[in-house]
Amino acid sequence: MQPAIEIAGVRKTYGPVTALRGIDFEIRQGEFFGLLGPNGAGKSTLISIIAGLVQMNAGRISVMGYDTVRQFRQARRQLGVVPQELVFDPFFTVRDMLRIQAGYYGCGREVWPWIDEMLDRLDLAGKSGSSMRALSGGMKRRVLIAQALVHRPQVVILDEPTAGVDVELRRTLWSFMTELHRAGTTVVLTTHYLEEAQELCERIAILDKGALQVIDTTRELLARHPFRFLRLRLPEGAQLPEALRPLVAAEQEGTLELKLESGRHPISAVFMALRDAGVDIDDVHTREPDLEDIFIELTGRSAAPAGASA
Amino acid sequence: MTPDQIGFVTLLRKEVKRFWSVLGQTVTAPVVTTMLYLLVFAQAMKDRASVYEGVSYTEFLVPGLVMMAVIQNAFANTSSSLIQSKVMGNIVFLQMAPLGPLQWFGAYVLAALLRAALVALTMLAVTLPFVPLPVTSPLALVAVFVLTGASLAVMGLIAGILAEKFDHIAAFTNFFVTPLSFLSGVFYSVHALPPLWYHASHFNPFFYMIDGFRYGFFGHADVPIWQSLAWCAGFFGVASAICLRMLVTGYKLKK
Ligand SMILES: Nc1ncnc2c1ncn2[C@@H]1O[C@H](COP(=O)(O)OP(=O)(O)OP(=O)(O)O)[C@@H](O)[C@H]1O
Numbered sequence: 056m057q058p059a060i061e062i063a064g065v066r067k068t069y070g071p072v073t074a075l076r077g078i079d080f081e082i083r084q085g086e087f088f089g090l091l092g093p094n095g096a097g098k099s100t101l102i103s104i105i106a107g108l109v110q111m112n113a114g115r116i117s118v119m120g121y122d123t124v125r126q127f128r129q130a131r132r133q134l135g136v137v138p139q140e141l142v143f144d145p146f147f148t149v150r151d152m153l154r155i156q157a158g159y160y161g162c163g164r165e166v167w168p169w170i171d172e173m174l175d176r177l178d179l180a181g182k183s184g185s186s187m188r189a190l191s192g193g194m195k196r197r198v199l200i201a202q203a204l205v206h207r208p209q210v211v212i213l214d215e216p217t218a219g220v221d222v223e224l225r226r227t228l229w230s231f232m233t234e235l236h237r238a239g240t241t242v243v244l245t246t247h248y249l250e251e252a253q254e255l256c257e258r259i260a261i262l263d264k265g266a267l268q269v270i271d272t273t274r275e276l277l278a279r280h281p282f283r284f285l286r287l288r289l290p291e292g293a294q295l296p297e298a299l300r301p302l303v304a305a306e307q308e309g310t311l312e313l314k315l316e317s318g319r320h321p322i323s324a325v326f327m328a329l330r331d332a333g334v335d336i337d338d339v340h341t342r343e344p345d346l347e348d349i350f351i352e353l354t355g356r357s358a359a360p361a362g363a364s365a
Numbered sequence: 366m367t368p369d370q371i372g373f374v375t376l377l378r379k380e381v382k383r384f385w386s387v388l389g390q391t392v393t394a395p396v397v398t399t400m401l402y403l404l405v406f407a408q409a410m411k412d413r414a415s416v417y418e419g420v421s422y423t424e425f426l427v428p429g430l431v432m433m434a435v436i437q438n439a440f441a442n443t444s445s446s447l448i449q450s451k452v453m454g455n456i457v458f459l460q461m462a463p464l465g466p467l468q469w470f471g472a473y474v475l476a477a478l479l480r481a482a483l484v485a486l487t488m489l490a491v492t493l494p495f496v497p498l499p500v501t502s503p504l505a506l507v508a509v510f511v512l513t514g515a516s517l518a519v520m521g522l523i524a525g526i527l528a529e530k531f532d533h534i535a536a537f538t539n540f541f542v543t544p545l546s547f548l549s550g551v552f553y554s555v556h557a558l559p560p561l562w563y564h565a566s567h568f569n570p571f572f573y574m575i576d577g578f579r580y581g582f583f584g585h586a587d588v589p590i591w592q593s594l595a596w597c598a599g600f601f602g603v604a605s606a607i608c609l610r611m612l613v614t615g616y617k618l619k620k
């Protein structure tokens with residue numbers, strides 16, 4: 056089957072800065088795809104190139120088989136993009152904006168019921184007559200999402216749709232995106248909330264410093280690293296035996312987290328070492344690796360921007 | 366309509382709606398300003414000898430003032446629309462849409478032309494009771510108006526593409542559009558100028574726009590009508606070629 060998005064040899068420099076250094080991958084039709092990476096990795100640049108906002112220095116991209124440069128009209132009709140920045144036109148009301156947006160794509164009155172349905176689903180029905188400038192940030196974000204969907208594109212790209220969005224709206228957006236995906240739409244999501252990506256995305260690509268670090272199914276990615284984490288709480292004043300020290304991955308408030316490689320460090324060996332050293336255990340807990348661990352493993356950095364937590 | 370046509374009409378309607386929703390600023394204000402010029406200059410210069418046989422100074426003045434308003438408003442419409450979209454960032458909606466360079470060009474220019482026509486017709490309607498003008502050559506009148514309005518709309522697009530902030534548009538207006546439109550013979554016949562300025566005027570495209578427009582009313586002007594039309598058409602052609610080239614290559618609009 057035709058890939059939803061095909062990216063081949065895409066390079067982009069901004070003056071001295073190399074934002075993308077030769078990216079190749081495909082996003083399959085009907086997939087819920089996560090595009091992850093730390094700040095400045097090049098995610099938005101890649102999305103802007105797909106959308107036709109930025110020119111690539113080399114490479115080729117097609118959307119549903121249409122070249123984004125040579126067949127830009129067809130390619131763009133298949134595509135809806137929610138930009139990362141909260142942009143809006145202060146001259147128009149929410150409903151006018153959506154109708155204008157539909158018109159750009161050659162859609163007329165036939166999509167008006169769909170516009171009303173989206174306004175309803177995104178909890179904007181009460182704001183349809185409001186001027187864009189009178190909306191809160193979260194509302195503007197929702198209008199941007201509706202705008203990307205007015206022409207019922209087959210492929211939707213959302214660049215950090217849940218950044219700066221409250222918990223309730225985030226849930227609304229998740230269920231909305233899931234519904235779209237279930238209806239057959241290809242959904243591409245970027246986010247710094249890795250639980251979100253782990254929960255929603257079937258496949259994930261991780262970009263770092265303009266290069267593709269990894270692309271795989273979420274399940275394979277999680278299985279790829281044969282680690283598990285063992286959390287131990289030791290009694291006041293107790294010391295971890297010297298032999299276990301190198302395994303400590305994190306330590307906070309008296310709780311130690313050991314990173315164990317299956318095969319090499321069986322859990323029983325840890326317990327044995329503790330018993331031999333005569334150290335008691337107050338509490339014990341194991342944790343499977345999550346996307347965050349894999350992300351840190353691959354990029355050496357944490358995904359969440361400072362201060363943010365999902 | 367085909368999807369491409371719907372896209373074009375939508376953009377055109379959006380651009381018209383932009384100035385239509387603030388007619389006070391976009392039509393009434395320029396009409397009032399030029400009417401003030403008319404009052405002041407007509408009063409101050411009423412005793413001067415007529416410029417052409419049987420054409421009073423006030424009659425001579427009106428077409429020039431109308432054309433000056435056309436020049437300034439056509440330019441303002443496209444340049445301000447584009448720079449606002451750029452500064453607000455909402456230009457991305459247009460850039461992501463399946464609209465081609467010709468659709469952008471056509472919709473922006475046509476909307477500006479509509480505003481210019483509205484300003485021109487309002488001014489003519491308001492002055493008509495006091496300064497009735499003959500219409501000798503309606504064809505020339507319409508041709509010069511369309512070429513002028515379209516040329517300045519294209520210049521506004523170019524300025525909007527080049528500009529990065531509102532100040533740049535203001536500079537373009539203050540150092541290019543306003544001086545050239547004032548120095549183009551709105552208030553005088555270039556024959557009254559010293560030789561150097563007389564010759565210099567003949568390199569100012571705005572001079573031909575105003576002179577050609579006057580020809581449409583009075584049937585005579587400073588230079589022959591074909592010369593004015595040729596200059597207007599040439600200016601439009603060159604400006605359009607530059608503008609379309611910018612739109613096709615994504616100059617400054619696409620990083
Ligand atoms: N318009 C621009 N001019 C110059 N450099 C740019 C421009 N846009 C992006 N860059 C640079 O390109 C690199 C990639 O930026 P990009 O916005 O694509 O990252 P990102 O992965 O989307 O990051 P974030 O998670 O912070 O949104 C960065 O080094 C950035 O500074």
Ligand SMILES: [Mg+2]
Pocket residue numbers: 098099100139214
């Ligand atoms: Mg980004």
